Amino acid sequence: MKISFNGACREVTGSCILIESGETKFLVDCGMFQGNSSNKNLEDFSFDPKEIDFVLLTHAHLDHCGRLPKLFAEGFCGRVYSTAPTRDLTEIILLDALKVAQIEGRLFCAPLFTESDILSLGNFFTCLKYGEEKSINENVRIRMRDSGHILGSSIFEVWINDKGKEKKLVFSGDLGNPPAPIVNDPEFISGADAVFVESTYGDRLHESKEQGIEVLRQTIQETIKKGGVLMIPVFALERTQELLYTLNDFIENGKVGDISVFLDSPLAIKATGIYKQYADFYDKESKELISKGDDLFDFEGLEVIRNEAQAGKVDKTMPPKIILAGSGMFEGGKIKGYLKKYLGNSANTLLIISFQPKGSLGSNLLQGEKFIEIDRAKIKVKAETKSIFAFSSHGDRTFLVNWIEAINKPFPKKIFIIHGEEESSLSFAQALDGISKGDSIIPKYKEFYEI
Ligand SMILES: [Zn+2]
CATH class of the missing domain: 3.40.50.10890 (Rossmann fold)
Known part of the structure; x- marks a missing residue:
């Protein structure tokens, strides 16, 4: 199975991971680059959108969903799997981003997508509940768990039949900062062969x-x-x-x-x-x-x-x-x-x-x-x-370490640390050294790994 990293590598924006196993190709998130990395939005995807079978969308923040319209405009015609709140929030977030870009004269991805493209996106979503298992095709099964970050945000558990052997991948999405009002605490996951974990605050502790x-x-x-x-x-x-x-x-x-x-x-x-x-x-x-x-x-x-x-x-x-x-x-x-x-x-x-x-x-x-x-x-x-920084919606270093430590049956052989500034990802990798029996990897943009 081949895993390629197309964003949020040693930075916090542009989340997009491509998984290829046999005939199946899918993405986890298709987010926009922001701030100093905005120019990357204008680059071509390093894959052919027409060949992508489906997208797993963790949540509605722009850095996770912002390049979806570009993906559709360039030929993707599969389903997007998410929760129902993620589908609805994605629509308003994308419409707002388009409006801001028009006001500021920035042509991010435009004229590749328009307001009507965004309004029709909802038709391509398949919404699942937390805990519900879904077979996407004969080789891939998924289940969403609550990541407690924003309403509808998800962790994805993905089971893939890779050349006759089942492997479990876990994608953390963005993990919340418990205890938080309204949303549930992030769920803990039992067992994985490989984990892809965010590290926004991998080097910091929050005030209570x-x-x-x-x-x-x-x-x-x-x-x-x-x-x-x-x-x-x-x-x-x-x-x-x-x-x-x-x-x-x-x-x-x-x-x-x-x-x-x-x-x-x-x-x-x-x-x-x-x-x-x-x-x-x-x-x-x-x-x-x-x-x-x-x-x-x-x-x-x-x-x-x-x-x-x-x-x-x-x-x-x-x-x-x-x-x-x-x-x-x-x-x-x-x-x-x-x-x-x-x-x-x-x-x-x-x-x-x-x-x-x-x-x-x-x-x-x-x-x-x-x-x-x-x-x-x-x-x-x-x-x-x-x-006041206690209102952060990302878990701090201690929470992230505990979350990884809980995945112990089996403990993942590979931990890919993504979605964090370089210092933060490096510091989190060091913190994992003490508990990790597997490899911690901080991938670079457009790098790929075989697992
Ligand atoms: Zn987020």
């Missing part, structure tokens, strides 16, 4: 969730006391829903005082709508709250900004107020407009809850820069900048 939630609560209380504006840049998937869930708890249980909350992110609003349709994918605590009549993502004081006409409400409302706006890394979205308005006032606070790449606007603000430039406007920063 309770600590992070308490810092958020205190920050809101300080904002109320100062009569200020609390700006929180958010990602549309999971981070927004987790924050709304936490604010719902704070406000409905009297853990903070009265405060207006605005959600100004059209993508996050759409994603929250899809979350509401799939309550059967929630964890036990969330299902219990719903059965008592609570709406997890709605509470008194929350205003959702759906269009430009409503946006004026945010400015007209007197502080104290909280503004959640995209995007989490200050790329696109509405957050920059709010920074321009509110960073110059010492009563206000910017609370960063997502990873910020070195040299980026978010990173500079966290370093305490007093003057920044946004869209050519110079701004003197008087607002306080704080950070």
Whole structure:
């Protein structure tokens, strides 16, 4: 069996693995490259899309699903296997990416795909439930397990009859950071011949969730006391829903005082709508709250900004107020407009809850820069900048090591470490040295292995 790595090698974007066994060829994910690697989206695939039999899609983040339309446009006509929430979230994520690319004049994969291509993608999906086994053809069987990263995210167990011998491959997708609200904890897997594991935080440990939630609560209380504006840049998937869930708890249980909350992110609003349709994918605590009549993502004081006409409400409302706006890394979205308005006032606070790449606007603000430039406007920063990283939706180094250690019947002979910056993957490989009886491999882009 031949395995080729077509992305997310020593970096975190562009996930795409090709497996070839006998006559069968399939992909696990077909994600977009982002940031410094964006140019790779313009390269030809190193395989013929017409020859791919099917795709296993772990989840709806752009770095896992973003090149699917390109794959279809270039002749792929097989099925995409995922959960139902992944299918629905993939559609809104791709439509948003197309819109952002058009606004910014970037022609990523375009004109290879259009809005109507994306809208017809859903017809090519076959949706399965967690735990359900499915024979795809006479040589391949799959089962999805919950990876606890975002709603509908999956680990894939794949059994392949390779020249008369059955081999089990496990693809972790992105693994969550338990305990997290709404989603279940990531499932542990028993036994594999080879594992493909993400390593986003393979070199780091997260602060505890309770600590992070308490810092958020205190920050809101300080904002109320100062009569200020609390700006929180958010990602549309999971981070927004987790924050709304936490604010719902704070406000409905009297853990903070009265405060207006605005959600100004059209993508996050759409994603929250899809979350509401799939309550059967929630964890036990969330299902219990719903059965008592609570709406997890709605509470008194929350205003959702759906269009430009409503946006004026945010400015007209007197502080104290909280503004959640995209995007989490200050790329696109509405957050920059709010920074321009509110960073110059010492009563206000910017609370960063997502990873910020070195040299980026978010990173500079966290370093305490007093003057920044946004869209050519110079701004003197008087607002306080704080950070909480407990809301990460990726497991840390300890969790990843435990997850691998649990795959012990049999323990995998090969562990392919993917989806992490080089230092992070290397550090994770070192951590695995202590427990691993097999090989840890950090593949390079376009490398292939026979197993
Ligand atoms: Zn992800």
